[in-house]
Amino acid sequence: MKLLVTGGAGYVGSVCSTVLLERGHEVVIIDDLSTGNADAVPLGAEFIEGDVADLAVDVLGTSGTPRFDGVLHFAAQSLVGESVEYPEKYWRGNVVTTLELLEAMRHSGTRRLVFSSTAATYGEPEHSPITEADPTRPTNPYGATKLAIDHAITSYAAAHSFAATSLRYFNVAGAYKSVGENRVVETHLIPLVLQVALGQREKISIFGTDWPTSDGTAVRDYIHVLDLAEAHLLALESSVEGRHRIYNLGSGAGFSVREVISACARVTGLPIPVEDAPRRAGDPAILVASSDRAIAELGWRPEHTDLDEIVADAWAYLQQLGDRSHAAQR
Numbered sequence: 001m002k003l004l005v006t007g008g009a010g011y012v013g014s015v016c017s018t019v020l021l022e023r024g025h026e027v028v029i030i031d032d033l034s035t036g037n038a039d040a041v042p043l044g045a046e047f048i049e050g051d052v053a054d055l056a057v058d059v060l061g062t063s064g065t066p067r068f069d070g071v072l073h074f075a076a077q078s079l080v081g082e083s084v085e086y087p088e089k090y091w092r093g094n095v096v097t098t099l100e101l102l103e104a105m106r107h108s109g110t111r112r113l114v115f116s117s118t119a120a121t122y123g124e125p126e127h128s129p130i131t132e133a134d135p136t137r138p139t140n141p142y143g144a145t146k147l148a149i150d151h152a153i154t155s156y157a158a159a160h161s162f163a164a165t166s167l168r169y170f171n172v173a174g175a176y177k178s179v180g181e182n183r184v185v186e187t188h189l190i191p192l193v194l195q196v197a198l199g200q201r202e203k204i205s206i207f208g209t210d211w212p213t214s215d216g217t218a219v220r221d222y223i224h225v226l227d228l229a230e231a232h233l234l235a236l237e238s239s240v241e242g243r244h245r246i247y248n249l250g251s252g253a254g255f256s257v258r259e260v261i262s263a264c265a266r267v268t269g270l271p272i273p274v275e276d277a278p279r280r281a282g283d284p285a286i287l288v289a290s291s292d293r294a295i296a297e298l299g300w301r302p303e304h305t306d307l308d309e310i311v312a313d314a315w316a317y318l319q320q321l322g323d324r325s326h327a328a329q330r
């Protein structure tokens with residue numbers, strides 16, 4: 001297939017693009033490098049630098065035979081805390097941008113879409129694990145914008161025969177080959193803990209030690225980025241015109257913040273100083289996915305579910321990056 005990948009210079013988008021190219025697909029990437037890295041664009045992909053909202057119409061074309069077989073839409077602003085402080089950046093950057101993309105797809109006759117949704121669409125869950133039938137009550141603007149986009153996609157599928165899939169990722173982690181997490185502003189637990197191990201940060205703050213969990217720290221479901229890439233391929237291949245399918249994607253097990261820090265200490269063999277800190281606003285206590293629907297309908301099987309393996313891949317990537325990481329250059 002010839003595929004348009006938005007956000008293909010970001011973490012998840014560049015790993016997925018790498019896997020798509022390995023499977024023989026043609027990949028064109030649009031990325032404005034607002035949070036991505038030009039050197040994450042995989043060899044073999046065509047790269048167009050700029051904003052999806054500005055470029056979608058030109059790149060997809062407006063009439064005749066569609067130029068692309070499908071779109072994978074990763075481009076987004078995705079920092080929960082920032083979304084609380086600057087919601088306008090999220091409503092414009094996520095919702096307005098995606099509406100422009102959907103319209104460009106409609107006019108060009110491109111119907112196949114895989115969208116990066118998120119566990120943050122659910123908000124504070126009533127029970128665990130979370131299924132797709134559970135209520136969606138996001139607790140921050142980031143989750144609200146992703147949910148709004150999911151609703152828009154549902155109506156485009158019904159009215160305009162889009163063959164769409166929203167993948168609700170839980171906590172993505174790990175690395176694949178030369179691609180991993182290398183953000184200017186890093187807020188995610190595993191890369192932060194590994195930066196402490198590397199001596200790039202003094203310590204890791206544990207946000208909340210009084211959660212109703214076994215060790216008092218928050219529990220998350222960490223999914224290897226390579227398993228996520230496989231789900232995108234399966235979603236693309238099986239998409240159905242007129243349907244918008246929604247799937248949760250996680251590894252099926254929850255790990256506490258302290259368990260993640262222990263895994264990082266085991267894998268690196270290095271000391272990781274910690275400090276107890278207050279809860280972070282908007283954080284739910286426990287987020288664990290039921291991926292049963294993706295397993296049953298897509299035939300997806302998460303294969304890299306061992307936390308130590310996920311951490312080891314992220315660690316290998318950071319070591320290989322060395323002085324080239326944003327954290328090293330600060």
Ligand SMILES: NC(=O)c1ccc[n+]([C@@H]2O[C@H](COP(=O)([O-])OP(=O)(O)OC[C@H]3O[C@@H](n4cnc5c(N)ncnc54)[C@H](O)[C@@H]3O)[C@@H](O)[C@H]2O)c1
Binds near residue numbers: 033078117118
């Ligand atoms: N990482 C996670 O744990 C996680 C979890 C759930 C959902 N997601 C979603 O997955 C997607 C990818 O996340 P990520 O962690 O790789 O983030 P990322 O910030 O590394 O990647 C996003 C990419 O999109 C680009 N971008 C943003 N807005 C753009 C625009 N308007 N035009 C062109 N390019 C634009 C950025 O430069 C960046 O390269 C996002 O949609 C995110 O909301 C991520």
Ligand SMILES: O=c1ccn([C@@H]2O[C@H](COP(=O)(O)OP(=O)(O)O[C@H]3O[C@H](CO)[C@H](O)[C@H](O)[C@H]3O)[C@@H](O)[C@H]2O)c(=O)[nH]1
Binds near residue numbers: 170283
């Ligand atoms: O320095 C830190 C950073 C994080 N945490 C804790 O570690 C856990 C994981 O935090 P992350 O920031 O790595 O991930 P989140 O669970 O907050 O959010 C991630 O997963 C969500 C879905 O589960 C959303 O999709 C979101 O985009 C994505 O960043 C949370 O309990 C958080 O409070 C700490 O204790 N200290």
